[in-house]
Amino acid sequence: MKGLGMRRLAVPAARLGVLIVVIGAWQLATRSGTSPYFLPPSTIVSFMYHQWFDGPASHLWLTTDATGNLLPSLGRMLAGLVIASLIGVVLGVAIGRVRVLAELMEPLVHFGRAIPPPVVVPFFLFLFKIGTPMEVASIAFGVVWPVLVNTIDGARHVHPGQLETARAFRVGPVQRLVRVILPAAAPKIFAGLRLGLALALILMIVSEFQGSTDGIGYEVDTAQTTLDMSVVWGALVLLGVLGVVLNVIFAVAERRALAWQRGSARTE
Amino acid sequence: MLEINGLTRSYGEHQAIRDVSLTVADGELVTIVGPSGCGKSTLLRCIAGLLTPTSGQVVLNGALVTKVPDRLGVVFQDYSRSLYPWMSVADNVALPLHRRERRRAARRQAALAALESVGLAGFASRYPWQLSGGMQQRVAIARALAYDPVLMLMDEPFGSVDAQTREDLEDLVLRVRAERKITILLVTHDIDESVYTGDRVIVLTGGPGSVRAEVPVDLPAPRDQITTKELREFAHLRTEVSRLVRAAKLPEPC
Numbered sequence: 001m002k003g004l005g006m007r008r009l010a011v012p013a014a015r016l017g018v019l020i021v022v023i024g025a026w027q028l029a030t031r032s033g034t035s036p037y038f039l040p041p042s043t044i045v046s047f048m049y050h051q052w053f054d055g056p057a058s059h060l061w062l063t064t065d066a067t068g069n070l071l072p073s074l075g076r077m078l079a080g081l082v083i084a085s086l087i088g089v090v091l092g093v094a095i096g097r098v099r100v101l102a103e104l105m106e107p108l109v110h111f112g113r114a115i116p117p118p119v120v121v122p123f124f125l126f127l128f129k130i131g132t133p134m135e136v137a138s139i140a141f142g143v144v145w146p147v148l149v150n151t152i153d154g155a156r157h158v159h160p161g162q163l164e165t166a167r168a169f170r171v172g173p174v175q176r177l178v179r180v181i182l183p184a185a186a187p188k189i190f191a192g193l194r195l196g197l198a199l200a201l202i203l204m205i206v207s208e209f210q211g212s213t214d215g216i217g218y219e220v221d222t223a224q225t226t227l228d229m230s231v232v233w234g235a236l237v238l239l240g241v242l243g244v245v246l247n248v249i250f251a252v253a254e255r256r257a258l259a260w261q262r263g264s265a266r267t268e
Numbered sequence: 269m270l271e272i273n274g275l276t277r278s279y280g281e282h283q284a285i286r287d288v289s290l291t292v293a294d295g296e297l298v299t300i301v302g303p304s305g306c307g308k309s310t311l312l313r314c315i316a317g318l319l320t321p322t323s324g325q326v327v328l329n330g331a332l333v334t335k336v337p338d339r340l341g342v343v344f345q346d347y348s349r350s351l352y353p354w355m356s357v358a359d360n361v362a363l364p365l366h367r368r369e370r371r372r373a374a375r376r377q378a379a380l381a382a383l384e385s386v387g388l389a390g391f392a393s394r395y396p397w398q399l400s401g402g403m404q405q406r407v408a409i410a411r412a413l414a415y416d417p418v419l420m421l422m423d424e425p426f427g428s429v430d431a432q433t434r435e436d437l438e439d440l441v442l443r444v445r446a447e448r449k450i451t452i453l454l455v456t457h458d459i460d461e462s463v464y465t466g467d468r469v470i471v472l473t474g475g476p477g478s479v480r481a482e483v484p485v486d487l488p489a490p491r492d493q494i495t496t497k498e499l500r501e502f503a504h505l506r507t508e509v510s511r512l513v514r515a516a517k518l519p520e521p522c
Contacts, residue, residue: 161349168316168342169364169415179363183354264353264397 039233047230048238065219070238073215076132077204080139084196088144089189092151093181102152113149117142117199118206130211138207143196147189154188155181187261190254197250201243269294270315270419270451275324276476277310283476284310287324290470290479294418297445297452299466301459301509303516307477308455312423315453316342328419337419341412341450345424347404351396351411357383358392361411382414383407385447386440402433406440413444422454426461434458435493438465442491459513463505464491471509473516481512 023041030040039047052066059067095101095109121138128134158181166176182189208217216235223231255262270292277284285307292298302308313319315326317336326333328340344350351360361379369375383392386406396404405425412420422441426434442465445452456462462469469483485505487496496502 159349161344161346162352164318165342165344165350165352167318167336168340168344169411170336170338170367171363172367175363175366179355180352183352186354260354260395260397263395264348266397 037229039229043230044233044237048234051231051234052238069214069216069219072132073204073208073217076135076207076215077139077200079132079136080203081143081193081196081200083136084140084143084200085147085193087140088147088192088196089151089182092148092189092192093155093177093185095148096152096155096185097181102156109145109148109152113145117145117203121203121207121210124207125211130213134211135204135207135215139200139203142199142203146195146199147192150188150192150195151185154185157188158184187258190258194247194250194254197246198243201239201246205239269329270453271327272315273325273327275311275314275326276322277307277314277319278322285314286476286478288472288478289324292451292453294451295445295449296467297441297454297465298468298470299462300453300455300470300472301457301462301513302472302477302480303474303513304457306472306474306516308457308472309423311472311477312421312453312455316340316421339416339418341415341417341420343405343408343412343420343422343425345427347396347401347408347428350408351404353395353397355395356392357388357394357396357399357407360396360407361414364411364415378414379410382410385413385444386410400433402429402437405429405437409437409440409444413448417450420450420452422452424455424457427457434461439491439493441465446490459506459510460497463487463502463509464493464496469505469509471512471516480516483509483512 027040027042030038031042033040050063052063052070053061055061055063055066062070095105117138120141121134124134124137124141128137162180162184163176166180171180204215205217205220208215209221212218212221216239220232220235223229223235270290272288272290275288276286288311290298300308300311310319314321315333317326317333317340320334328337331337352363355363358376358379361382362375365375365378369378380389380392383389386409388403388406388410391399391403391407396407399407408425425441426437429437438461441452441454444450454462454465463483463485464487466485469485470479471481471483472478473480483505487499487501487505
């Protein structure tokens with residue numbers, strides 16, 4: 001027990017140590033300021049603060065640059081995620097449960113998910129012109145496939161005993177869907193959403209590179225032409241942190257929603 | 269009354285049960301015993317309307333069973349699958365009541381009453397996997413009871429619990445039957461269990477399953493795990509059933 005307790009403290013401490021060493025080494029190597037490409041962490045953090053988080057308290061300390069670029073980016077990502085999740089889960093359950101649909105749709109699904117999502121960005125740019133609809137569509141396109149494929153898998157492989165019980169007790173179609181099929185498929189659906197989350201972040205940036213007048217991707221794209229390294233580095237760090245934070249939020253939600261799964265797996 | 273006439277069910281070329289005929293009176297507890305693979309589960313699923321018979325028919329209270337009949341309670345062997353791990357014990361018991369009862373509070377009330385009747389008051393908000401196997405099977409019985417069944421089908425319900433728990437659950441079934449006058453059909457591979465719980469034991473032969481013998485059980489009520497099993501009649505009956513089951517086994521796998 002003592003060994004376990006020590007381990008519980010030692011691991012985070014060691015991780016923090018590695019982080020400090022890496023950032024410290026980076027700082028030492030770059031503080032002379034000889035390279036225009038590699039900025040010291042202190043400069044990056046200070047830039048990020050002034051660029052995005054130096055605003056008035058009434059705006060939650062966000063600067064106008066942050067409200068004009070970070071918030072639109074996050075909003076698009078969320079919209080894309082929500083739309084793709086709804087489409088992916090609804091279609092996925094239908095295809096997973098209805099054999100005829102599966103036979104008709106599966107080649108199409110495999111074709112769709114084989115397309116590298118960034119390649120559809122130019123198409124959506126033609127379709128929607130520059131702006132939020134095009135970006136949301138691009139994000140949704142990327143996210144929908146992993147959600148769809150995993151939901152199909154989850155909905156198809158509900159244990160026969162669980163379905164037979166529902167039949168034996170004449171559980172109606174709505175209850176069967178909401179209380180049996182969806183929860184049974186939930187672990188797979190969450191796995192799909194986790195993949196979708198990573199793709200959403202990538203497509204948010206890619207679509208903003210190509211067709212946007214604001215957003216983090218647009219900011220980086222502009223900085224590229226003006227050779228503004230601090231924006232490039234700031235966005236890089238910001239997106240890394242954003243990815244970590246989103247993953248943590250997702251993991252917490254998943255743990256809560258699938259608590260039963262860990263519990264029942266332990267006792268089986 | 270449950271009447272089964274000439275029931276046959278095939279899977280492709282393979283006949284699982286052949287020409288099974290059987291009548292179960294209201295309030296009767298009939299046990300079905302036979303070697304493994306003799307089509308006991310197939311028979312039960314045909315009676316439940318979960319499987320369509322290849323030929324023959326099942327008639328429950330005068331109505332031909334073509335789909336799952338109303339007021340049928342089923343207890344499956346595999347409680348880990350038949351209870352949903354994502355629902356609390358009370359929600360599991362209340363799920364089948366949705367169709368009949370719109371009010372959530374009334375459903376919950378019925379679920380709690382059923383849980384209490386199987387000795388699980390106070391476990392309503394637990395999850396199935398937090399309970400022992402025997403307790404989970406009690407939950408499954410509570411779910412069937414909350415549904416207020418006229419016929420309860422039990423498919424080797426105590427096959428996966430230890431001996432002591434099995435005896436407790438057998439007594440629970442006997443008590444429930446006495447209190448509620450439910451007609452019960454209990455499939456088992458345990459000969460002692462078939463004699464101890466049954467008013468009548470049906471012995472099935474293997475491959476394809478058909479009725480080999482019917483053994484009426486005239487043991488005095490109420491039955492008791494110690495005193496009933498001490499009776500000479502009990503020993504006679506279990507020997508008789510045992511002999512029939514052994515004879516029913518075929519040398520070939522079925």
